Amino acid sequence: MNLHEYQGKELFARFGLPVLPGQVATAADEARDIAASIGGTVVIKAQVQVGGRGKAGGVKLAHSPDEAFEKARDILALTIKGQPVRTVLVTQAADIARELYLSIVLDRSRKLPLIMLSAEGGVDIEEVARVAPGKILRRSIPLSGLRPYQARALFQPLLRDGRQVAQAAEILLKLHRVFTEGDCSLAEINPLAITPEGRVLALDAKVILDDNAEFRHREWATWRDPDEETPGQRLAREKGLSYVRLEGDIGCIVNGAGLAMATMDLIKHYGGEPANFLDIGGSSNPEKVTAALRIITGDSRSAPAGGVPGPSSRVRAILFNIFGGITRCDDVANGIVQSLRTSPLAVPLVIRLTGTNEDLARKILSDHGLSATTSMDEGVRTVIAKAQEVAA
Amino acid sequence: MSILVDKSTRLAVQGITGRDGSFHTEQMLAYGTRVVAGVTPGKGGEKVHGVPVFDSVAEAVAVTRANTSVIYVPAPFATDAVFEAADAGIGVIVCITEGVPVRDTLAACHHVAALRERAAANGAPNPGRPRLIGPNCPGLISPGLSKVGILPGHICKSGPVGVVSRSGTLTYEVVHQLTRAGLGQSTCLGIGGDPVIGTHFIDALAMFEADPQTEAMVLIGEIGGSDEEDAAQFIRKHLRKPVVAFIAGQTAPPGQRMGHAGAIISGGSGTAAEKMAAFEAAGVPVARIPSEISALIGEVLERRRVRLKRVSSQPSTKRLTRGTPPAGARKRATKPRGRAVRTRAAKPAPRGAAAGTRARARRSR
Numbered sequence: 001m002n003l004h005e006y007q008g009k010e011l012f013a014r015f016g017l018p019v020l021p022g023q024v025a026t027a028a029d030e031a032r033d034i035a036a037s038i039g040g041t042v043v044i045k046a047q048v049q050v051g052g053r054g055k056a057g058g059v060k061l062a063h064s065p066d067e068a069f070e071k072a073r074d075i076l077a078l079t080i081k082g083q084p085v086r087t088v089l090v091t092q093a094a095d096i097a098r099e100l101y102l103s104i105v106l107d108r109s110r111k112l113p114l115i116m117l118s119a120e121g122g123v124d125i126e127e128v129a130r131v132a133p134g135k136i137l138r139r140s141i142p143l144s145g146l147r148p149y150q151a152r153a154l155f156q157p158l159l160r161d162g163r164q165v166a167q168a169a170e171i172l173l174k175l176h177r178v179f180t181e182g183d184c185s186l187a188e189i190n191p192l193a194i195t196p197e198g199r200v201l202a203l204d205a206k207v208i209l210d211d212n213a214e215f216r217h218r219e220w221a222t223w224r225d226p227d228e229e230t231p232g233q234r235l236a237r238e239k240g241l242s243y244v245r246l247e248g249d250i251g252c253i254v255n256g257a258g259l260a261m262a263t264m265d266l267i268k269h270y271g272g273e274p275a276n277f278l279d280i281g282g283s284s285n286p287e288k289v290t291a292a293l294r295i296i297t298g299d300s301r302s303a304p305a306g307g308v309p310g311p312s313s314r315v316r317a318i319l320f321n322i323f324g325g326i327t328r329c330d331d332v333a334n335g336i337v338q339s340l341r342t343s344p345l346a347v348p349l350v351i352r353l354t355g356t357n358e359d360l361a362r363k364i365l366s367d368h369g370l371s372a373t374t375s376m377d378e379g380v381r382t383v384i385a386k387a388q389e390v391a392a
Numbered sequence: 393m394s395i396l397v398d399k400s401t402r403l404a405v406q407g408i409t410g411r412d413g414s415f416h417t418e419q420m421l422a423y424g425t426r427v428v429a430g431v432t433p434g435k436g437g438e439k440v441h442g443v444p445v446f447d448s449v450a451e452a453v454a455v456t457r458a459n460t461s462v463i464y465v466p467a468p469f470a471t472d473a474v475f476e477a478a479d480a481g482i483g484v485i486v487c488i489t490e491g492v493p494v495r496d497t498l499a500a501c502h503h504v505a506a507l508r509e510r511a512a513a514n515g516a517p518n519p520g521r522p523r524l525i526g527p528n529c530p531g532l533i534s535p536g537l538s539k540v541g542i543l544p545g546h547i548c549k550s551g552p553v554g555v556v557s558r559s560g561t562l563t564y565e566v567v568h569q570l571t572r573a574g575l576g577q578s579t580c581l582g583i584g585g586d587p588v589i590g591t592h593f594i595d596a597l598a599m600f601e602a603d604p605q606t607e608a609m610v611l612i613g614e615i616g617g618s619d620e621e622d623a624a625q626f627i628r629k630h631l632r633k634p635v636v637a638f639i640a641g642q643t644a645p646p647g648q649r650m651g652h653a654g655a656i657i658s659g660g661s662g663t664a665a666e667k668m669a670a671f672e673a674a675g676v677p678v679a680r681i682p683s684e685i686s687a688l689i690g691e692v693l694e695r696r697r698v699r700l701k702r703v704s705s706q707p708s709t710k711r712l713t714r715g716t717p718p719a720g721a722r723k724r725a726t727k728p729r730g731r732a733v734r735t736r737a738a739k740p741a742p743r744g745a746a747a748g749t750r751a752r753a754r755r756s757r
Contacts, residue, residue, distance in 0.1 A: 106494060106587065106588070108587050108588055108617045108618070108619075108654070109592075109617070109618055109619070109622060111498050111501050111502065111588055112498075126659050126660060129659070130660075143502055180495060183493055183494075183495055185494065185587070210493055210494045210495070210653075211649075211653070212467065212491045212492060212493045212494065212653060213493035213494075213495065215467070215468055216468070216493075242649075242650070242651035244644075244645070244648045244649075244650060246643070246645065254561075255561055256559065256560045256561025256562060256651075257559065257560075257585060257614075257650060257651025257652045257655060258557070258558065258559020258560060258561060258562030258563070258585070258612070258614055258640050258651075258652070259559065259560075259561040259562040259564075259565055259640075260650070260651060261562075261614060261615070261640035261641040261643075261644060261650055261651075261655070262562050262565070262638075262640045262681075262682055264641075264643045264644070265640060265641070265642040265643050265664075265681070266681055266682070267643075268642065268643045269680060269681050274643060277644070277648075277650050277651065279651040323561045323564050323565050323568070324544075325530075325542070325543065325544035325547070325560075325561060325564045326542050326544065327561075354568070355544065355547070355564070355568070356544060376565065376682065376683070377681070377683050
């Protein structure tokens, strides 16, 4: 789960990191009230999880509560890289003398947390990494943890002032606690700002949480942003399906993540465009099959009133690709038959299944006027042809 | 032969009284795996499919001499199960459980690695133990010998191909195709789809290189991380048996997790294109689609057999030795490979020769 900046700052504050006071608003007059209570100059920041929001006009200074109202109104009307701005963070403004970059990420191959530090803060760090990788300092945090002297040593070459070094080192130690105790896969401060008076502050927060650790963090449920999910994504999460929407017109329902990716690739290979990634997992109960079909055809019955329209009215044909190992093909066939009985499909369906109880599955399907292929290549080619017929 | 599991495998099932543990115990017994013990704290004394259940792994090991364990324990408790197995002296620990927090897996990996190093320093008879496989993996199977995990046994057959993969059902798909093409397997190993795992591609490749039964390998990778790039380097430097690679997720968008916790392109790196390029640069044929894999394996096996015959008929050149040879031997051994490839490239290309194969031939010139 990716956190919004304001949520990341909440997490930072809990671990004692220096963040400036602020609150979120979903309407311009709320922003005015918050600005008035903070006093002085404030920054209004769009809470969207895309990079480059500053350049897109999503971050503005306001010198008075009335100006905060205007700026918040403008920002709340924006859509940044396809994401409508629904929330803004109104926070105290800071004078900035210098900006650094500081983050902790998981180093998958060394199996240790990795500190990334750069004197070039406030900019797109991926760009720095690409253009001038030498400007990013990388240090693994050993299993035994991070010692204060090690944290100080990292900052000494960058910040000569001893008091600034001490503050920055303290921030790094706390950020490490956020990373480990908070079960993060990324904890980033960009910029880590130095004020003209020499205070060191976390002016932004980007946090990615390890979804697998949700069972020991009750508070995470309150951070989930329902507005960030389409009805399809929500249904997928509730039913325990992995679903990613893509832009093509061929829906695919597959058991297993690797096979699902390979199926998308094969659709592309034979000249089609996949509409989604969808893994129905090892289980093959009819309910999951029905949910999967509903997600792909964009049936938004489970969506709240006024919800985003279903994701995929563009889908022209659907492929089931099932390799029955532990999953039994006859279970999936039953699921398909039951699902079609309750909600018939408006688009052609191509079924590929092979493996455990394949013959039984074929019989169930043929009793209901359906057929299935055994070859993945053939299934993919057929579904592409069907989609083209529909398009024509 | 095979790697990691065979007829000497004596398996303990951790979480045997649960739904998955019980179901797969039955499947493994039916396949012929020697399941000697089950472990569920508090349920010692019971039996599941005739297998005695113990309260702890240590007890199970003491009574049954179990040397391998498989874990079907829910995610919040799976890491404890790994620690328990390692501390009880289990050599191969296979964690099937999906959804284990990365922080927990980190701790388990470091603990198992520390025990392994200590054992090696003390001159343990079987180096490389204990070893963790997974988490979030389908386990492994040495066809006809032993199956540990959830892979369907009936799609495999014994033979010369070692298969290692980050995936589950995609592995079944590939193994099924290999079997139908008459290409049996030495061992099929799923290393897991999580960002942090106990056994990596390079560990598996090194074991297959040292295994006398294995003559060629299939590596099935996917987007995310840099294990495939590490493997490509490793193959170029240390392997003389041929490898064929396939990477899933060529059409995956960046920043989105594709089912597996580890399958995510982050910060623009970990793409399928990068991984495929790394393999091609290392001279490894890359299948564009799964159905190309069997043909590529057929080709590399054929070429290897021709080469071995040629090498053995030349008394001046030292015959390829099994296992990791000293640096000098490796240098000599690589020469005939280049010659063999050139000879083949001079002939008309066989039908269906894939781009990856051609890339390999180019590099050799």
